[in-house]
Amino acid sequence: MNHGDWVKKEFRKLSRSLGFRYIPDEEIKNRLxxxxxxxxxxxxxxxxxxxxxxxxxxxxxxxxxxxxxxLEGKPLLMIKRVxxxxxxxxxxxxxxxLKSIRDxxxxxxxxxxxxxxxxxxEFDLLPVxxxxxxxxxxxxxxxxxxSVVFREARKIKSPFEIDLMKKAxxxxxxxxxxxxxxxxxxxxxxxxxxxxxxxxxxxxxxGLLRVRSLNYEAYTWHVLSGPTGGIVxxxxxxxxxxxxxxxxxxxxxxxxxxxxxxxxxxxGTCFHGYQADETRMFSIGKMxxxxxxxxxxxxxxHDAVLDEVRPGADGEAIFMKTLRLAKKLGYERxxxxxxxxxxxxxxxxxxxxxxxxPFIAQGHSYPLEEGMTFAVEPKIVFPREGAVGLENTVAVxxxxxxxxxxIEHGIFxx
Amino acid sequence: MNHGDWVKKEFRKLSRSLGFRYIPDEEIKNRLxxxxxxxxxxxxxxxxxxxxxxxxxxxxxxxxxxxxxxLEGKPLLMIKRVxxxxxxxxxxxxxxxLKSIRDxxxxxxxxxxxxxxxxxxEFDLLPVxxxxxxxxxxxxxxxxxxSVVFREARKIKSPFEIDLMKKAxxxxxxxxxxxxxxxxxxxxxxxxxxxxxxxxxxxxxxGLLRVRSLNYEAYTWHVLSGPTGGIVxxxxxxxxxxxxxxxxxxxxxxxxxxxxxxxxxxxGTCFHGYQADETRMFSIGKMxxxxxxxxxxxxxxHDAVLDEVRPGADGEAIFMKTLRLAKKLGYERxxxxxxxxxxxxxxxxxxxxxxxxPFIAQGHSYPLEEGMTFAVEPKIVFPREGAVGLENTVAVxxxxxxxxxxIEHGIFxx
Numbered sequence: 001m002n003h004g005d006w007v008k009k010e011f012r013k014l015s016r017s018l019g020f021r022y023i024p025d026e027e028i029k030n031r032l033x034x035x036x037x038x039x040x041x042x043x044x045x046x047x048x049x050x051x052x053x054x055x056x057x058x059x060x061x062x063x064x065x066x067x068x069x070x071l072e073g074k075p076l077l078m079i080k081r082v083x084x085x086x087x088x089x090x091x092x093x094x095x096x097x098l099k100s101i102r103d104x105x106x107x108x109x110x111x112x113x114x115x116x117x118x119x120x121x122e123f124d125l126l127p128v129x130x131x132x133x134x135x136x137x138x139x140x141x142x143x144x145x146x147s148v149v150f151r152e153a154r155k156i157k158s159p160f161e162i163d164l165m166k167k168a169x170x171x172x173x174x175x176x177x178x179x180x181x182x183x184x185x186x187x188x189x190x191x192x193x194x195x196x197x198x199x200x201x202x203x204x205x206x207g208l209l210r211v212r213s214l215n216y217e218a219y220t221w222h223v224l225s226g227p228t229g230g231i232v233x234x235x236x237x238x239x240x241x242x243x244x245x246x247x248x249x250x251x252x253x254x255x256x257x258x259x260x261x262x263x264x265x266x267x268g269t270c271f272h273g274y275q276a277d278e279t280r281m282f283s284i285g286k287m288x289x290x291x292x293x294x295x296x297x298x299x300x301x302h303d304a305v306l307d308e309v310r311p312g313a314d315g316e317a318i319f320m321k322t323l324r325l326a327k328k329l330g331y332e333r334x335x336x337x338x339x340x341x342x343x344x345x346x347x348x349x350x351x352x353x354x355x356x357x358p359f360i361a362q363g364h365s366y367p368l369e370e371g372m373t374f375a376v377e378p379k380i381v382f383p384r385e386g387a388v389g390l391e392n393t394v395a396v397x398x399x400x401x402x403x404x405x406x407i408e409h410g411i412f413x414x
Numbered sequence: 415m416n417h418g419d420w421v422k423k424e425f426r427k428l429s430r431s432l433g434f435r436y437i438p439d440e441e442i443k444n445r446l447x448x449x450x451x452x453x454x455x456x457x458x459x460x461x462x463x464x465x466x467x468x469x470x471x472x473x474x475x476x477x478x479x480x481x482x483x484x485l486e487g488k489p490l491l492m493i494k495r496v497x498x499x500x501x502x503x504x505x506x507x508x509x510x511x512l513k514s515i516r517d518x519x520x521x522x523x524x525x526x527x528x529x530x531x532x533x534x535x536e537f538d539l540l541p542v543x544x545x546x547x548x549x550x551x552x553x554x555x556x557x558x559x560x561s562v563v564f565r566e567a568r569k570i571k572s573p574f575e576i577d578l579m580k581k582a583x584x585x586x587x588x589x590x591x592x593x594x595x596x597x598x599x600x601x602x603x604x605x606x607x608x609x610x611x612x613x614x615x616x617x618x619x620x621g622l623l624r625v626r627s628l629n630y631e632a633y634t635w636h637v638l639s640g641p642t643g644g645i646v647x648x649x650x651x652x653x654x655x656x657x658x659x660x661x662x663x664x665x666x667x668x669x670x671x672x673x674x675x676x677x678x679x680x681x682g683t684c685f686h687g688y689q690a691d692e693t694r695m696f697s698i699g700k701m702x703x704x705x706x707x708x709x710x711x712x713x714x715x716h717d718a719v720l721d722e723v724r725p726g727a728d729g730e731a732i733f734m735k736t737l738r739l740a741k742k743l744g745y746e747r748x749x750x751x752x753x754x755x756x757x758x759x760x761x762x763x764x765x766x767x768x769x770x771x772p773f774i775a776q777g778h779s780y781p782l783e784e785g786m787t788f789a790v791e792p793k794i795v796f797p798r799e800g801a802v803g804l805e806n807t808v809a810v811x812x813x814x815x816x817x818x819x820x821i822e823h824g825i826f827x828x
Contacts, residue, residue: 003646003752003797010798014641018668020659052629061660064629064648081755082646082654089660123542127628128535129559131542145543194615201608206662207633214541215466215478219621227428232417232496234478240496245434246475246503247687247766248620254432273661338417341495352661383417384424 007084015088019204021272023060025091027160031058031153032075038149039071039120046070046116047146048104048134051125053210053352054150056273061089065098068108076111078104105137120146125212155349155357156371161274162395162404165351165373168276169393169405171203171269176280176407183414185259185284189228189252190244193221196267206270212353220268223252226261229387230338236345238337238379239264239387259284262291262386266377273352277375278405279391282412292411294380295388297329299409301378302390305346305360309368309394309401315347315358316365322346322378331380338383347374350393372396373404421498429502433618435686437474439505441574445472445567446489452563453485453534460484460530461560462518462548465539467624467766468564470687475503479512482522490525492518519551534560539626569763569771570785575688576809576818579765579787582690583807583819585617585683590694590821597828599673599698603642603666604658607635610681620684626767634682637666640675643801644752650759652751652793653678653801673698676705676800680791687766691789692819693805696826706825708794709802711743713823715792716804719760719774723782723808723815729761729772730779736760736792745794752797761788764807786810787818 035058039047049055049067056062058069063086065079078098079086087095096107109115119138121131123145135143157165178199183192197220201207209218216235224231224241233240233250242253257263263282268275281287281295301322308318326335333339336346347360350373358364358372372395379389393404415423449472453461463469463481470476472483477500479493492512493500501509510521523529533552535545537559549557571579592613597606611634615621623632630649638645638655647654647664656667671677677696682689695701695709715736722732740749747753750760761774764787772778772786786809793803807818 001798003644003755006644006798011645015656018656022660050628052631056661062648062663081648081650085645085647085663089663121542123546125628126542128537128540128542128545129561130628131545132537147543188616190618191612191616194612194621197615197621198605198608198612201611201635201666202602202605204604204658204668206658207608207611207635207665208631208662214464214539214544217466217622221615221621230417230420231425231499233499234476234495236495242429242432244618244620245686246436247470248622248684249476249499249503252615254618270662272659341417384415384420 004084007088011085012088022089023091024160027158028058028060028091030158032069034153035069035149036071038152042120042144042146042149044071044120044144044146044149045118047120050130051122053273054122057154057352059090059092061086063089066104070112070116073112076108078107101133102137116141118142118144120144120149122147122150151357154351156369157351157373157395158371161351162373164272164274165276165393165404168269168271168274171200171205171271172267172276172278172405173407174203175200175267175269176412179265179282180412180414183282183284186256188254188256189223189225190221190254192257193223193252196265197221200269204271209268209270209275210353211355213355218268218354219251221252222266223263224387225255225257225263226386227384228253228255229262229264230381230383230385232337232341236343238343239381257284260286260288262287262388264387264389266391268354275350275354276393276405277350277354277391278393278407279377279389280407280412281388284414286413287411291386291388294331295390295411297326297331298378298380298388298390300329301325302376305376306394306401309396310399311368311370311396313368314365315360315368316362319346319360319362334380334382336379338381346378347376349374368396370396370398418498421502425499426502436503437505438574441572442472442474442505444572446483448567449483449563450485452566456534456558456560456563458485458534458558458560458563459532461534464544465536467687468536471568471766473504473506475500477503480518484526484530487526490522492521515547516551530555532556532558534558534563536561536564565771568765570783571765571787571809572785575765576787578686578688579690579807579818582683582685582688585614585619585685586681586690586692586819587821588617589614589681589683590826593696594826594828597696597698600670602668602670603637603639604635604668606671607637607666610679611635614683618685623682623684623689624767625769627769632682632768633665635666636680637677638801639669639671639677640800641798642667642669643676643678644795644797644799646751646755650757652757653795671698674700674702676701676802678801678803680805682768689764689768690807690819691764691768691805692807692821693791693803694821694826695802698828700827701825705800705802708745709804709825711740711745712792712794712802712804714743715739716790719790720808720815723810724813725782725784725810727782728779729774729782730776733760733774733776748794748796750793752795760792761790763788782810784810784812
């Protein structure tokens with residue numbers, strides 16, 4: 001039996017029996033309409049979708065290829081390698097094989113009977129070399145930046161998407177529950193982080209966290225103990241940790257964890273591409289009072305943020321409120337990073353990627369909307385000593401919020 | 415104590431005590447010279463290095479920022495966030511704080527006393543939006559594609575680099591040795607994959623494998639059992655597996671592994687950014703004869719490749735030889751993929767990224783050189799039934815090759 005015939009006959013059944021959930025037709029239609037609204041605003045006649053997560057969002061598959069999406073007319077999914085698998089995964093009707101990138105215009109002409117006058121591309125990620133290639137292939141079209149169309153469409157999650165994020169959150173809950181059985185004095189940060197990741201995978205966590213960026217890499221083994229919690233690194237984050245080398249200078253290190261010090265675990269889980277992000281504190285024996293007090297302050301700030309979350313609330317105003325509260329609680333200089341390196345956000349949008357809209361941050365004054373999802377993460381950092389923090393992923397509901405990461409907030413002490 | 419003072423005083427000692435190896439001054443100088451040779455050939459006056467691995471290769475740090483490298487004059491390292499940490503990690507002399515991307519030209523002018531007439535950038539990865547930003551900031555300069563300069567410089571590894579790859583290979587060896595203690599009938603592919611990754615991390619594996627590409631993601635949990643080994647997916651690879659969802663349709667799945675079927679484990683490890691890639695076969699009880707025979711063919715093809723490896727040998731010729739040998743052994747239709755989906759490479763360059771030069775592949779006719787490193791991976795794929803394969807990472811030496819992944823070649827049977 002050849003590969004294509006086998007996929008056509010048996011792939012759907014096998015994959016469904018092993019937990020695959022395909023994106024329903026109706027869901028894809030709604031997403032296409034959201035994107036088309038954005039295209040109208042930007043006066044974009046057609047999109048060529050290249051980046052993997054935009055592509056998955058609109059097609060339901062991540063098989064390699066391009067998605068052509070005209071404002072008027074039907075989308076065309078062009079697949080480079082395994083056509084049959086893409087046909088199982090995507091509810092789109094027009095799915096064709098793409099033998100060479102040079103054939104993109106002719107396939108579009110055949111499908112749509114013309115070529116676009118202007119073509120939207122993801123300028124925030126598309127490599128320059130590909131841009132020049134498309135300039136050559138679509139020599140009659142103006143190439144336009146459509147990044148904002150995708151970011152705006154994807155910032156509001158459907159119930160289907162929020163359900164997948166909840167599944168990711170449930171995996172995270174299991175990870176934290178089992179973590180206390182593993183943690184031991186003298187274990188290295190990276191051994192602990194690796195075992196947490198192994199637990200998550202056992203429950204179906206996909207292992208990679210995605211970020212919309214050329215250079216920013218996400219990872220789950222962000223286990224920082226004592227002094228490594230006080231170290232800042234490459235990312236715009238309150239603390240980065242030591243990491244394992246100058247090539248990976250973030251997250252868990254080979255440091256052996258000690259009793260009474262704060263152990264911060266910032267763990268993300270991923271289910272069907274959708275992520276949940278959460279942070280909890282661990283300690284071996286009772287944590288020193290300084291850190292317990294600081295953690296209580298994080299809990300207060302976390303709760304104060306959630307008190308404000310509802311449609312219409314302004315993200316920047318919420319952020320400014322946390323600064324005032326941190327000051328009142330005595331942590332002005334250590335809130336969201338060590339003195340001089342404090343970050344300017346208390347929350348980041350999350351979904352298929354870790355840096356989606358909205359940001360609850362300075363410079364991000366816009367109203368929250370129902371269906372937005374973001375992680376709230378107050379953290380307090382003491383250089384040389386350690387860091388504490390609490391983080392949950394939440395969805396904005398009609399009149400408030402829902403927590404998607406249902407893990408208890410107390411310190412996990414072993 | 416503030417963060418900067420602490421880093422200056424204690425960071426080097428702490429990080430070294432936890433296994434950090436910094437790239438020596440002499441090594442960086444040699445790399446800069448290799449890149450400058452390429453710049454001369456392309457008539458590039460200066461480079462602005464953005465992409466993380468090119469940046470690490472030339473500066474020794476991955477702290478966020480830009481590296482300005484003129485053909486004549488000294489390099490300037492501009493760091494966005496943690497200046498002190500970059501100064502510890504990089505042997506470069508001129509390391510300055512970059513408050514905003516808008517300051518890049520003025521910092522260069524201050525350091526180099528002028529701005530370049532032409533500026534090389536990584537067009538193969540640099541996002542279009544950044545390209546336009548640099549066009550505005552360097553309005554007097556011609557922006558040029560310097561991708562090939564980096565790819566050519568990095569294709570020959572120094573003894574320092576090969577040593578780090580060997581360290582990665584040693585981690586891989588430990589993973590395979592411990593794997594037999596874990597594997598059990600009824601365990602899911604992803605649980606096994608997660609535990610292997612946890613073992614690797616315990617020994618210092620960095621967890622992320624890097625690929626030079628917008629959409630191609632690497633991962634270590636490529637555990638395929640029986641029928642999932644026969645499934646092809648998005649990547650240009652002999653088999654992709656089922657994966658966990660349409661969002662991550664590659665690698666290990668929630669399928670429970672059974673006795674007597676082929677279990678293919680393609681695992682990559684990473685030490686200080688440098689990777690080793692290897693594949694071995696496992697089985698629970700004795701594997702069916704069909705797969706044992708096919709695996710023996712993979713061993714023959716693997717050995718036949720290595721017989722040819724030495725400076726001056728042509729990569730494409732080696733690839734063509736493997737096609738003839740696979741045919742002779744009776745596997746013409748299943749070699750390197752199922753019928754109709756066979757790939758056209760038997761080896762890929764590896765180092766900081768998984769898709770470096772050279773490729774041992776059709777269309778890649780050029781001589782091997784001393785210091786090149788690549789993975790050799792003959793694989794045989796039967797749709798619906800399973801896949802087998804053997805893979806090692808090797809370095810080209812003065813008169814032959816050296817294997818960097820010293821794991822025994824037999825089937826790991828439990």
